[in-house]
Amino acid sequence: MKQTDTVNRKVVLAERPKGEPTVDTLRLEEEAIPVVGENQMLLRTEYLSLDPYMRGRMSDAPSYAAPVEVGNVMVGGTVAKVVTSKLDGFAEGDWVLSFNGWQDYALSDGEGVTNLGNSxxxxxxxxxxxxxxxxxxxxxxxxxxxxxCNRRSNWQTAGLPCCGCRRWSRQVRLRGRRTGLRRMH
Known part of the structure; x- marks a missing residue:
């Protein structure tokens, strides 16, 4: 679906999944694009990072991060463009790294946002x-x-299966060998 200039589409957590998420776990909602207030900027999401931790955020089980509340926008890192800004340090057309979640548009006060410049x-x-x-x-x-590392250390490469990257796995082995590791997992 293509973004519009009048509607903010957002994906919200509709219910906490029991086991694997189903089609009923998430819900697409539409609302008017928010109006920018003083010391705010309006961001339009261009890229969204979909990551394994998001499944954990759907649950209310104890975790290192707070769960997404039912009815709230799903969390996620985003790269966005500044549509309108009433905030020092951010101009229309700037690209930013932000955490707007699964929605087309979001208001921001700039906290936790990294300005990537305009091109x-x-x-x-x-x-x-x-x-x-x-x-x-x-x-x-x-x-x-x-x-x-020393000759008795073992690397536990828990991040590798998620990213499925052979090149990264090779880097782990090469670094381990340089430091004298004999065995790596």
Whole structure:
């Protein structure tokens, strides 16, 4: 479906799934595009990152992140364009990294939003070229695990199956070998 200039389509959590989500778990709703107030900007979603953690956010089971409330927009990282701005530091036409969730348009006060400028070469890359699971694997490998390997260490590459990336798996093996690992999982 194509975006319009008058309607905001949004996907909301209709019910908490029991087991696998069904067609009744989510609901498409339409509403008027919100009006921009002082110190706000209107963002139009161009790219949405669909990630495995979203399934957990549908549940109200204890977790590291709060669940999406029934009736609220599904969460998700987005790359959006500024349609209208009454906010310093953001101009019409700027691209931003934001967390608008599954909807065409969203109001923002700029908190948690990263301005990507008005003509990034590859705007979708702001979400991560391997997505959130790939970023998780990268951070574990390069930010948390770097310098902690010894000949007795084993890498647990939990992020790799999600991103399904052979190249990333190869990077894990190469880094492990350089630090002396004999066995990796």
């Amino acid at each position: 990034p070469e590859h705007p979708s890359w702001a979400l991560g070229i391997l997505g959130m699971p790939g970023f998780t694997a990268w951070a574990g490998l390069t930010q948390i695990g770097e310098g902690r």
